[in-house]
Amino acid sequence: MTSTSPSPAATGHGVAVVFQEMHRWYGPVHALNGLSIDIAPGELVALLGPSGCGKTTALRALGGLDVVDQGSILVDGKDMTHVPANKRNMGIVFQAYSLFPNMTARDNVGYGLRLRGVDGAGRKKRAEETLDLVGLGQQAGRYPHQMSGGQQQRVALARALAIEPKVLLLDEPLSALDAKVRRQLREEIRRIQIMVGITTLFVTHDQEEALAMGDRVGVMSSGRLEQIAPPAELYDRPTTRFVAEFVGLTNRIAGDADGASVNVLGTRVELLPGSAEHGRVTALVRPENVRVTQAEDGTARVLAVSFLGSLCRAQVALHDETIVVAQMAASDSTGLYPGARINVGVKPAPVFAVAD
Amino acid sequence: MTMSTPTSLGAAAKGGGALLNRPKGAGKGRRSSRGQTLARAIVLFIVLGYLVLPLFAMLEFSTRGDFDRTTKTFARSLDSYAAIFSNQDLMAGIATSLEIAVLTVFGMLLLLVPTMVWTVVRVPRMRRVVEFLCLLPLAIPAIVIVVGIAPIYRWMGQNLGAFGASALTLAFINIILVLPYSYRAIDSSLRSIDTATLADAARSLGAGWPRTIFQVIVPNIRGGIMSASVLAIALVLGEYTISSLLSFSTIQVVIYLLGKRDPFISVAVSLAALVFAFVLLFVITRFATGSGRRSQRTAEEPA
Numbered sequence: 001m002t003s004t005s006p007s008p009a010a011t012g013h014g015v016a017v018v019f020q021e022m023h024r025w026y027g028p029v030h031a032l033n034g035l036s037i038d039i040a041p042g043e044l045v046a047l048l049g050p051s052g053c054g055k056t057t058a059l060r061a062l063g064g065l066d067v068v069d070q071g072s073i074l075v076d077g078k079d080m081t082h083v084p085a086n087k088r089n090m091g092i093v094f095q096a097y098s099l100f101p102n103m104t105a106r107d108n109v110g111y112g113l114r115l116r117g118v119d120g121a122g123r124k125k126r127a128e129e130t131l132d133l134v135g136l137g138q139q140a141g142r143y144p145h146q147m148s149g150g151q152q153q154r155v156a157l158a159r160a161l162a163i164e165p166k167v168l169l170l171d172e173p174l175s176a177l178d179a180k181v182r183r184q185l186r187e188e189i190r191r192i193q194i195m196v197g198i199t200t201l202f203v204t205h206d207q208e209e210a211l212a213m214g215d216r217v218g219v220m221s222s223g224r225l226e227q228i229a230p231p232a233e234l235y236d237r238p239t240t241r242f243v244a245e246f247v248g249l250t251n252r253i254a255g256d257a258d259g260a261s262v263n264v265l266g267t268r269v270e271l272l273p274g275s276a277e278h279g280r281v282t283a284l285v286r287p288e289n290v291r292v293t294q295a296e297d298g299t300a301r302v303l304a305v306s307f308l309g310s311l312c313r314a315q316v317a318l319h320d321e322t323i324v325v326a327q328m329a330a331s332d333s334t335g336l337y338p339g340a341r342i343n344v345g346v347k348p349a350p351v352f353a354v355a356d
Numbered sequence: 357m358t359m360s361t362p363t364s365l366g367a368a369a370k371g372g373g374a375l376l377n378r379p380k381g382a383g384k385g386r387r388s389s390r391g392q393t394l395a396r397a398i399v400l401f402i403v404l405g406y407l408v409l410p411l412f413a414m415l416e417f418s419t420r421g422d423f424d425r426t427t428k429t430f431a432r433s434l435d436s437y438a439a440i441f442s443n444q445d446l447m448a449g450i451a452t453s454l455e456i457a458v459l460t461v462f463g464m465l466l467l468l469v470p471t472m473v474w475t476v477v478r479v480p481r482m483r484r485v486v487e488f489l490c491l492l493p494l495a496i497p498a499i500v501i502v503v504g505i506a507p508i509y510r511w512m513g514q515n516l517g518a519f520g521a522s523a524l525t526l527a528f529i530n531i532i533l534v535l536p537y538s539y540r541a542i543d544s545s546l547r548s549i550d551t552a553t554l555a556d557a558a559r560s561l562g563a564g565w566p567r568t569i570f571q572v573i574v575p576n577i578r579g580g581i582m583s584a585s586v587l588a589i590a591l592v593l594g595e596y597t598i599s600s601l602l603s604f605s606t607i608q609v610v611i612y613l614l615g616k617r618d619p620f621i622s623v624a625v626s627l628a629a630l631v632f633a634f635v636l637l638f639v640i641t642r643f644a645t646g647s648g649r650r651s652q653r654t655a656e657e658p659a
């Protein structure tokens with residue numbers, strides 16, 4: 001089951017974007033297979049999926065940089081399917097550094113304005129205002145090769161925003177940056193997006209990024225949209241096996257299903273819609289829903305413990321040697337050490353189950 | 357164990373010698389390095405001699421004046437160089453060759469740059485085909501090209517009036533001849549930038565294809581364009597076979613004919629043409645280096 005309705009929480013001053021049954025073939029490869037999404041004005045939708053799932057193709061189609069073989073794209077109610085890229089007024093930030101090397105940051109940001117006939121003084125003022133917005137007002141006179149990767153991507157964001165685009169398209173803009181800069185810039189992009197209120201499509205293969213930034217996250221696989229939902233719903237209530245396995249960590253634990261629920265490690269838990277409902281199944285259980293209790297006569301044992309700051313992850317072997325990962329608050333992990341005997345159960349949170 | 361060997365700091369304090377702790381074989385390394393430097397100098401000297409000696413010989417020959425029987429030496433004179441400007445055929449040949457060079461450069465750039473950018477951005481699978489077509493003239497001898505193209509030139513001469521009979525029509529064939537060299541120069545420049553992404557960025561900002569190519573791509577491949585132009589000019593100024601066989605009076609043809617009448621002027625012109633080409637190369641290389649500086653690596657991420 002696929003939810004495509006826009007998030008009711010989305011507010012802002014952007015425009016609505018609608019993908020209708022989009023198809024795109026590259027030879028025998030079906031890159032987009034009936035993709036339909038509604039994006040509400042001002043909403044940030046993150047498209048998440050493995051390499052080759054079609055997420056970048058969808059973004060490029062919206063930006064006019066690629067064509068669709070079937071289906072249509074509506075922006076603010078107007079059909080943009082066959083409008084060329086330079087007439088769409090979309091701001092795009094690319095994965096690769098895309099600043100024009102022969103222009104300063106100011107000239108890069110002002111380039112789109114120059115094409116729109118803004119005079120020199122107006123261009124300079126607007127470019128510097130936009131650079132201030134991304135915290136680079138002092139770097140306006142620098143060339144791209146004089147800036148770090150993070151700064152270049154900030155300038156690229158400013159360049160995309162300076163033309164006051166209808167929609168902002170972010171094509172894995174953080175993937176070339178190191179982890180610390182990536183986290184900082186991620187928060188900055190989200191802050192600016194909310195402030196400007198622009199409708200945004202963000203493509204990434206990084207789950208953490210998608211879940212942290214998106215009002216809604218769409219998971220794609222083989223050109224299809226598996227599920228689109230707010231991050232918490234996507235994580236807690238996956239509707240397909242692919243989403244359940246792709247998003248976050250999951251343990252695969254055997255259980256017996258009887259229609260609406262499944263018995264996993266002695267606890268009966270509710271089955272999510274779309275699950276296998278009868279007989280022997282494999283329940284996909286999140287590590288934080290695995291409960292560990294110390295017991296001298298426990299049937300399971302701890303294999304390894306990883307300290308992750310406020311959290312702790314323990315790798316445990318069940319009585320049948322199934323390996324399970326349990327996650328708990330660090331304060332609850334005292335007494336857990338490799339070799340310790342424990343009992344393992346699951347919390348009564350709904351799970352997705354697949355047939356064995 | 358508490359004993360330790362003297363540290364380099366201690367050694368330096370006593371004897372001032374990091375040299376005291378110099379590893380075995382360091383002297384040998386220095387001797388070997390000195391030997392390498394000497395070898396490099398000798399090779400450089402031989403290569404420079406090989407290149408410069410003929411030029412000196414040309415200079416010596418072309419500046420000969422009257423022979424002094426008492427000292428058995430030639431007086432020095434610049435008469436041959438002065439004669440260049442008074443020889444109408446020569447001046448016309450130089451002017452024709454320069455005009456052909458300019459037309460060739462413009463024609464080549466107009467043909468190659470948009471084609472190559474379009475290929476990279478829109479149809480990358482055609483890159484090999486374009487490369488093959490551009491390199492093809494390398495495999496065809498000039499004489500074969502002349503035999504193949506002569507009827508076309510004959511037709512142009514008979515049907516297109518003054519234009520058809522003009523030596524400037526050599527620009528068409530020269531554009532083909534310079535393609536392999538110019539292609540390589542522009543291709544390496546295009547590979548040094550992310551052409552497709554820059555084009556996508558420009559188009560998303562509102563630029564059409566002409567603006568994308570001439571305002572965004574061309575300024576960033578200036579080095580390659582300059583190199584391609586230098587190679588094209590050098591090739592046109594040095595081209596003799598085709599001009600001669602098609603009976604056009606370009607600089608090389610005139611130099612050859614002049615050489616039969618007055619070898620001193622002929623050599624003076626050859627040397628002057630070489631010096632002109634060197635100066636041109638130097639100026640254009642300076643331009644190219646200026647644009648190349650901007651394509652340096654990304655700065656370090658600030659802490």
